Structures are given as C-alpha cells and as structure tokens.
Amino acid sequence: MKTLKRIAAGILSTALLLGMTSCATKQTEASADANVDSAAAFTTVESGKLIMATNAFFPPYEYYEGDKIVGIDVEIATAVADKLGLELVIEDVEFDSIIAGVQSGKYDIGCAGMTVTEDRLKSVNFSTPYATGIQSIIVAADSEITDIDTLVNGDYKVGVQSGTTGDIYMSAPVEEGGVGEERIERFAKGNDAVIALTTGKISAVVIDNEPAKAFVAANSGLKILETPYTVEDYAMAINKDNVALKDAINQALKELTDNGTIAAIVNKYIPAEG
Ligand code: GLN
Numbered sequence: 001m002k003t004l005k006r007i008a009a010g011i012l013s014t015a016l017l018l019g020m021t022s023c024a025t026k027q028t029e030a031s032a033d034a035n036v037d038s039a040a041a042f043t044t045v046e047s048g049k050l051i052m053a054t055n056a057f058f059p060p061y062e063y064y065e066g067d068k069i070v071g072i073d074v075e076i077a078t079a080v081a082d083k084l085g086l087e088l089v090i091e092d093v094e095f096d097s098i099i100a101g102v103q104s105g106k107y108d109i110g111c112a113g114m115t116v117t118e119d120r121l122k123s124v125n126f127s128t129p130y131a132t133g134i135q136s137i138i139v140a141a142d143s144e145i146t147d148i149d150t151l152v153n154g155d156y157k158v159g160v161q162s163g164t165t166g167d168i169y170m171s172a173p174v175e176e177g178g179v180g181e182e183r184i185e186r187f188a189k190g191n192d193a194v195i196a197l198t199t200g201k202i203s204a205v206v207i208d209n210e211p212a213k214a215f216v217a218a219n220s221g222l223k224i225l226e227t228p229y230t231v232e233d234y235a236m237a238i239n240k241d242n243v244a245l246k247d248a249i250n251q252a253l254k255e256l257t258d259n260g261t262i263a264a265i266v267n268k269y270i271p272a273e274g
Helices: 001-030 070-082 095-103 148-153 164-172 190-198 209-218 243-258 261-269
Strands: 049-054 063-066 068-070 089-094 131-138 158-161 184-187 204-208 222-223 230-234
Touching: 049 070, 049 095, 063 070, 068 070, 070 089, 070 243, 070 261, 131 164, 131 190, 131 209, 158 164, 158 190, 164 184, 164 204, 164 230, 184 190, 190 209, 190 222, 190 243, 204 209, 209 222, 243 261
Parallel strands: 049 089, 158 184, 158 204
Antiparallel strands: 063 068, 131 204, 131 222, 131 230
C-alpha cells in the first residue's frame, strides 16, 4: 500500500512536471521574452491583490511570529506576487475550507503546505510543485508503536488535522492502509492533535514532517518514527477557470527556482541536514 502510494505520488509529480514543461513552451511561443509581465492577462479576486488562503499553524511553512504570519509559503507567495506586480494579502482560515474557497472564487490561491492529490485536482488546479512533504508518525517517546504496520494493525487511536492528507490516508479502512473512521480523532490544528498525544488521549499523530519536527521540539516526551509514511508534493491551489493566473504563477515560480530564490527561502527555514 505504502509503495503504491509512493508510486502514485511519483506519477503525479511526473505528470505535473510534464504539464509545466508544456506550459513553459506555450509561454515562450506567446512572447519571445517569456517574462511574467508579458504573459496572458490574468485576473485576481481583487484588482492589484493576490489573496492567499492558508492555515497559519503549520511551521515552518506558515506560523505566527507575534501577530505576523511568516514562513516558507508566505515568502514564496510574496516573491510570486512581487513578480506579478500584486500585493499579497493573507487570509488565515481552517485548512479544510481552503479548496472550497479557491473553487468558489473567494481566494486567488491556497498556499498551505498543500499536497497535490488527484481528488483535489477535481476541484482546483495546482501550480508547479515548489516543495516536498513527507507524512510522519509521531508517538510517545516510550511507545510500543514502531512503524506504520504496528500502528495500523493494533487498536490505536490516531490524531490527524482535519481534511489533510494524513486524515485522508489514516481514515481509510485497514485493508487500504488506514485505521478506519472509528480510530480517527480529527483536530482543527495539528498542534492540538499533538497535545492530545501528550495527554495520552490518542496513541499517534500522522502529520507532515516539518510541522511534526516543530511540534515534537515544543512538547517533551514525543518522538517521530524513522519510517516516513508517504512522500508528497506541495503546490499552490488555483481556481480552475483562472488558467492565465496559473500560467503566470508557474512562470514566476520557474524564474524564482532558476535564480535560486526558492531554494534560499527553503534553506532559511529548513537548514540542510548533514
Ligand atoms: N500536506 C497536508 C495536506 O495537504 C497538510 C497541509 C496542512 O496541514 N497545512 O493535506
């Protein structure tokens, strides 16, 4: 099952990369200079602004520093907005309302360490992936759970953040690699799940690796299992009708990747290990 998911994720990334290549080619044909300003005209929800929906409890991608929201997604979205000549406006909302808000035209982008999934692709478009995420399993430091199989095949309760890929995978029936609805506890914020773990209400939390590291560092008596669960691509969700905005964002992301800006932003928050 795990392997299947990894292969599926791989196929999805390859498909997206191929998509990206053909977009880039189209844009080059449309304008010899291929810079963002000359890309096809796009519209945004509010003229001059790029409204980003996120859930700002997902360090180091988005989190509060005082009353300011900072993090990798915020910096990448700011750099993209700059390239597009737009002012970035951040709306901090529940994670599981982001896709619907992008789909209904309330927000221009959903940028929230959001994994590209086939199901979400039915509702929104995704930009080119700009980061990789891993689903990790957090348990108590002295837990008898050693890997995903012990977790799935035991009788353990698992905490997840509502509507995330951790939720989607773990709430699937045991035959499909999850623990089933009865053993799932959903929380609005990942850290609330981690707190429930520290008080023994649940036995494990399945959540993205980088926030997992931050939550484990902030709460004593926990550890992350060494066996990651899945590897995923993070990308920005964009309304399906706004293909011009997706093309412009992809062009901006390409330029920011090529000139090293994205790598510098990621390295600033996640220093390379080793
Ligand atoms: N990557 C996970 C998902 O897309 C979690 C994202 C989040 O909690 N912000 O579902």
